[in-house]
Amino acid sequence: MAESAARVICASSALVERGLAVRFTVTDANGQQRPALAVRYMGRVYAYLNACQHIPVELDLQDGNVFDLSGHYPVCSMHGALYEPNSGRCVGGPCRGRKLTALPVHEADDLIWLDTDAV
Structure with missing residues (x-):
């Protein structure tokens, strides 16, 4: 069985529960670099393309500052769209029902890894 490819995004300690997101980039199927972010919520790590589903x-707007004041929802600082951190689903604002594009990540050996073969 082939090993899956992965690359390190950051140290596990860089993601504080409901704290600042860690920004990184991924290469899409067309070879374009796309902004992405990883957050920790309820002890788990989630990663998404850093692109609001409205526009x-x-x-x-401030690097990594994505959670609303309550610390429960990543929010688009431009449009106010609220997203569930564990699913990426928009639960408030102009894109209700749409989802952020999830990226496959895992945590191992005190590091956060992007599973690059699934991107």
Whole structure:
């Protein structure tokens, strides 16, 4: 069985529960670099393309600052769209029902890994 390819995004300690997101880039199927982010929520790590589903602008105006004041929802700082951190589903704002594009990540050996063969 072939091993899956992965690359390190950051140290596990860089993702604080409901804290700043870690920004990184991924290469899409067309070879374009796309902004992405990883967050920790309820002890788990989630990663998404950093693009609002209303109009594709990055969620954070200030690098990594994506959670709303309650710390429960990543929010688009441009449009106010609220997303569930564990599913990426928009639960409030102009894109209700749409989803952020999830990226496959896992945590091992005190590191956060992007599973690059699934991107």
